[in-house]
Amino acid sequence: MPVTTIDGHEIHVDDEGFMTVYDEWDETVGKSLAAAIGVEMTDEHWGPIRFLRQDFKSESVTPTLRRVSTVGGFDTKKLFELFPKKPAKKMAYIAGLPKPHGCV
Amino acid sequence: MRNLVILGGGTAGTITANKLRKKLPKSEWTVTVVDRDDAHRYQPGYLFLPFGMYQPDDVTKSRREYISDDIPLVYGDIDRVDPEAQTVTLMDGAVLPYDQLVIATGVTPRPDQTPGMDDEGSWYTDVFDFYTYEGATRLAEKLRTWQGGKLVVQVVEMPIKCPVAPLEFSFLAEAFFTERGLRDKVDITYVTPLSSAFTKPICSERFGHLLEDRGITLEPDFMIERVDTDSKALVSFDEREIPYDLLVTIPLNMGADYIARSGLGNELNLVPVDKHTLLSKKYDTIFALGDANDIPASKAGSVAHFEIEVFVENFLQHIAGRAMTGAFDGHANCFIETGYGKAMLIDFNYDVEPLPGRFPVAGVGPMSLLKETRLNHMGKLAFRWAYWNVLMPGRPMPISAEMSMAGKHMPADKVPVS
Numbered sequence: 001m002p003v004t005t006i007d008g009h010e011i012h013v014d015d016e017g018f019m020t021v022y023d024e025w026d027e028t029v030g031k032s033l034a035a036a037i038g039v040e041m042t043d044e045h046w047g048p049i050r051f052l053r054q055d056f057k058s059e060s061v062t063p064t065l066r067r068v069s070t071v072g073g074f075d076t077k078k079l080f081e082l083f084p085k086k087p088a089k090k091m092a093y094i095a096g097l098p099k100p101h102g103c104v
Numbered sequence: 105m106r107n108l109v110i111l112g113g114g115t116a117g118t119i120t121a122n123k124l125r126k127k128l129p130k131s132e133w134t135v136t137v138v139d140r141d142d143a144h145r146y147q148p149g150y151l152f153l154p155f156g157m158y159q160p161d162d163v164t165k166s167r168r169e170y171i172s173d174d175i176p177l178v179y180g181d182i183d184r185v186d187p188e189a190q191t192v193t194l195m196d197g198a199v200l201p202y203d204q205l206v207i208a209t210g211v212t213p214r215p216d217q218t219p220g221m222d223d224e225g226s227w228y229t230d231v232f233d234f235y236t237y238e239g240a241t242r243l244a245e246k247l248r249t250w251q252g253g254k255l256v257v258q259v260v261e262m263p264i265k266c267p268v269a270p271l272e273f274s275f276l277a278e279a280f281f282t283e284r285g286l287r288d289k290v291d292i293t294y295v296t297p298l299s300s301a302f303t304k305p306i307c308s309e310r311f312g313h314l315l316e317d318r319g320i321t322l323e324p325d326f327m328i329e330r331v332d333t334d335s336k337a338l339v340s341f342d343e344r345e346i347p348y349d350l351l352v353t354i355p356l357n358m359g360a361d362y363i364a365r366s367g368l369g370n371e372l373n374l375v376p377v378d379k380h381t382l383l384s385k386k387y388d389t390i391f392a393l394g395d396a397n398d399i400p401a402s403k404a405g406s407v408a409h410f411e412i413e414v415f416v417e418n419f420l421q422h423i424a425g426r427a428m429t430g431a432f433d434g435h436a437n438c439f440i441e442t443g444y445g446k447a448m449l450i451d452f453n454y455d456v457e458p459l460p461g462r463f464p465v466a467g468v469g470p471m472s473l474l475k476e477t478r479l480n481h482m483g484k485l486a487f488r489w490a491y492w493n494v495l496m497p498g499r500p501m502p503i504s505a506e507m508s509m510a511g512k513h514m515p516a517d518k519v520p521v522s
Contacts (some may be wrong), residue, residue: 066261
């Protein structure tokens with residue numbers, strides 16, 4: 001697994017840059033990851049990101065967009081506004097979680 | 105006497121019942137199967153119904169005929185499972201106590217989960233599914249007289265039953281309209297929430313090229329928000345619109361509602377299980393097999409078949425109070441119809457994506473992996489016989505439950521550089 005440095009933190013990432021070690025993340029790292037993909041974090045952005053972190057801790061799987069909406073209670077349309085084009089992938093990236101996988 | 109209750113008498117439920125009945129002593133265990141009716145459908149055949157390649161009679165048999173005579177088959181809708189009391193209650197009030205429960209009630213297309221999709225006046229008029237018996241037969245009627253226009257084939261969200269079937273439908277539709285002399289009047293678009301034609305890179309690239317060769321437009325990353333039945337268009341969350349004259353959709357797939365009522369499911373009513381043993385993450389008296397569980401594998405009959413091979417021995421260890429030593433590897437094996445009498449074949453598992461090569465015997469085949477051949481098509485047609493006569497009675501199939509790397513190779517340009 002490659003290791004990269006974000007804001008002075010050494011983090012493990014996969015080939016596509018998604019973090020692979022849960023505990024290497026904190027919100028400072030999250031903010032830097034967001035900036036790297038052109039997302040400026042606001043309070044509204046942190047809500048779903050914190051849900052992703054909490055859900056991954058109990059389920060060990062990056063939640064799907066549907067789960068963020070039905071279990072986390074976040075409006076899907078809003079998620080597309082906050083994390084344009086590919087919210088599921090962008091949220092996972094910023095939250096320091098593995099890329100959501102297809103089911104095949 | 106201990107009771108094993110199996111909910112669902114489809115592919116997974118039938119194989120499990122027949123295999124376990126042979127293994128469990130009759131003096132110690134009863135095995136009971138519950139389903140709502142007696143119609144066992146051969147679901148891979150639904151793909152052929154819309155194009156008149158199969159007729160309705162080709163896909164339906166009696167469940168009773170395929171479940172061993174010494175297994176009671178109870179007909180009824182399930183109200184709920186009480187995992188603490190270890191009982192299943194049916195809608196008519198009947199209560200079935202169990203010592204071990206197998207949930208095998210699969211998934212069902214839910215057009216009601218996408219606004220506009222099942223609106224009266226559109227559903228089964230110009231919007232169809234083909235993953236249900238009714239949808240596939242109604243679509244067959246529609247295609248018999250449809251004179252062309254914009255055909256949109258669209259997947260709402262993964263996971264779905266048989267993830268390759270929407271691609272197969274698109275290829276078969278292209279061939280169907282070409283053979284009818286209507287191809288220049290039909291504009292076909294394949295709409296998917298995935299970033300490419302399929303989930304795995306090598307496969308995706310091959311399917312992508314095939315779509316291109318057939319003149320089928322690919323619209324990736326499309327997360328549908330609603331169907332606008334007035335303007336006849338799909339609308340995505342990022343406000344793209346795709347107009348259609350005929351929409352063939354694969355709606356959201358969900359597990360049965362009683363799973364939600366019983367507190368056993370995730371947000372899609374799928375039962376969370378250990379992906380290697382299929383044992384519920386919450387209860388050591390409940391397994392979920394086939395499409396009803398949440399394992400990251402294809403929802404396909406072949407997965408049900410391979411996982412049951414591993415599950416049966418595990419189950420015997422489990423009820424004897426021993427640790428389960430078998431581990432399902434996510435093995436799946438699917439024929440993919442491409443039209444014009446040809447098909448592809450893919451074989452893969454949790455860790456290894458579909459690769460080119462020969463199957464099942466390395467270097468010999470006779471099947472080819474990830475390549476269009478007439479023999480693969482013949483294999484798909486022959487499989488219907490094997491399904492009813494070998495698979496459902498629980499007889500051994502000549503393919504290992506564990507995926508083999510023999511005969512498979514990574515294309516040279518894909519070998520990871522270390």
